[in-house]
Amino acid sequence: MSDLDTFRADTRAWLEANCPAEMRTPMRSEDDACWGGRHFAFQSEAQERWMRLMGEKGWTVPDWPAAYGGGGLTPAETKVLKEEMRSIGARSPLSSFGISMLGPALLKYGTEEQKNRFLPEIARGEIRWCQGYSEPGAGSDLAGLQTKCEDNGDHWLVNGQKVWTSYADKADWIFCLVRTSTESKHGGISFLLFDMESEGVSTKPILLISGYSPFCETFFDNVKVPKDQVVGDVNKGWDVAKYLLGHEREMISGMGLGSGSARTLAQSLGAIDDPVLAADVALFDVDAIAFAAMSEHFIDQLKAGEAHPAMPSMMKYAGTELNKKRHELTMAAGGSDALEWDSERSHGGKAAREWLRTKANSIEGGTSEVQLGIVAKHILRLPGA
Amino acid sequence: MILTDDQRQLADMARTFLAEEGTIKKQLRHWRDIGCKDGFGHGLWKQMAELGLTGLAIPEEAGGLGLGATEAALVMEEVGRNLTPSPFLTTSIVAVEALKGSEQGKRWFPGILSGDTVAAFAVDEGPHHRPRAIALEAKRSGNGFALSGSKQFVVHGASADLLIVAARTGGSAGESDGLTLFAVPRDAAGMTIENVALADSSKAARISFENVAVDADAVIGEVDGGWEPLRRAMRAGRTGAAAELVGLATGASDMTVDYLKQRKQFGKLIGEFQVLQHRAAHLFGEIEIARAVTLKAAELLDKGDAQAGMMTHVAKAKAGRVSALAVQEAVQMHGGIGMTDEHDIGLYMKREKVLDALFGDSSYHARMVQVTG
């Protein structure tokens, strides 16, 4: 038996013994996701246990170094773990902006002290993070941000406003872009971490068209931040921000994989007795299966360090457009049943609310237009783009 | 097709009136936010009656304006632009068309004219519009009929005084022969009405019928000959819904073009980006095409042309696809703000989805074009 086969057998046995039965059922809605953090209300004892057991093994972040709370697995082992989890239908033990966004940025740009301090608690789901990038005047033009951060001797003083901050009202800490110099647009930005319980931080939820309110306006009024909480060099935060965005886009592109093909989704809602719709679903499945192959290839390239830095933009664009299409088809297949907003039989309007939520996929993490612009400029090297 | 002066005047009147009284703030949001069980305001319905709109398609000899599908489309376009919730489509277009020339018309037209009566159209029995598959059974009983079965997606069903119910008196599922149309008053015993809120905050009922007794004179037209009035009503409804979709697409697109002229990123108005310009221009063209085919369908209906049925399928399919594009582009070009409940643009997206499904979605009608075209 090769080492990888042994690893697979051990992994399978461990998962079999440790993954609670409840955590092997499909998630019914976004509410079933486990976010961890100081104030997270676990939905069940099983959910908490699953996060803790996986965290202890470092398998919430299997490919991070073990020294920082990761699993220390090779890319091949990581893949095996994912396959084995998928084969028993195991839920993700932890959904976290710390894992998918901040962690990779800290691994690359953080000081040794910062890594030791923050990474293990991300891996164990102890601190829930939010992302403070966008501002009312700085969305696609992110570098136009204005939130002011002044050097006050023994601390930083932060003043300003963020917007569209997902889960700001539930997060423990924020990773945030601030302006430390007005001399240059990109060269005056710093990447700052701080506790959302700091004095002067306040949040106001914004209601979405789906009826949920997962994001907020976030206000900073004379917030004092310890000096050692800047990641990377002062005024060089744009590099950290861009690196993190690559990881965010990589994560969001995963939405293209969705949960099952459109056909299975459609069938779960009702038979497709319309040949035109059936043809649309068939064409969609071609795209979805092909995208899954590309996704696998892309992740392999990333792990091997062979991916073009702008490839996450291509993947984010393709994956999110695909996911939106999936939900359009799901709605079409569901017909008037799927349009019900809060009836019991529609599970509180699950299909309609999720359909509406996916419309943000091509906006959050940088819009589709911005992704295509990046591909045109950095991969195709088109003039003026 | 060129509109007549009278048609233009009607369109101007509807536009001015709805832009004043039918706004999102005064109607849709207001009724939604107070949790109104009807999802629309009876006050506006009364005002529409005073303007003669509720009786737009009622024959002159019955006290209406005696107008046709074209005029109805002109009004529906303004309804769509403002997302105005009202029973106009189900009552003044669909029910009136079904009742025209029948004895039942005499009974129900006065209430519709005065804005006191709301009517609903009960056709769909599953999540998809499949009128030939109707299975709700109407059995002869005494000197009338007993109705048993169920309907869903009955828009305004819980608020309606009158339900136009399509039932099967003969034949079998899949056939258009053997269908009969009934005018069922709200207080008929044996109906259980579940008022369901839809994504756009409108209301559509699920109704179950358990031996609902109706008199023989509740039949609209002929027993077993219901397909004819049913089809007429559906064509009127589809053309009306297509016009509403065109208006909705126009409203969403106007709002988006305005936003492109206001929002600045990278030191520029986002409307200066050619990618957005081209998409806005493309959308403009698509909406014009959808409007043209919708008016064409209405014109053919008014002329009684043999191609009218096919054209209503094209109109509903095209308007559905174009307005879906319009709302997707609208939310996308608004960026994050387009995802917020506070901004009106998302309301267009929700309404579009419901209207597309009403009286058959784009796929259904595309299929019908193939079959009948």
Ligand SMILES: Cc1cc2nc3c(=O)[nH]c(=O)nc-3n(C[C@H](O)[C@H](O)[C@H](O)COP(=O)(O)OP(=O)(O)OC[C@H]3O[C@@H](n4cnc5c(N)ncnc54)[C@H](O)[C@@H]3O)c2cc1C
């Ligand atoms: C559900 C959701 C969650 C989010 N979560 C977070 C979060 O946690 N933290 C955070 O910081 N932000 C978050 N965002 C914000 C998100 O990153 C921004 O919405 C996004 O960057 C777009 O900015 P904007 O909304 O200001 O749109 P704008 O930048 O105003 O864009 C409006 C339109 O103009 C287009 N446009 C802009 N510039 C160009 C150009 N150069 N070329 C062509 N077209 C252009 C856009 O593509 C878009 O269609 C979230 C957004 C959503 C919808």
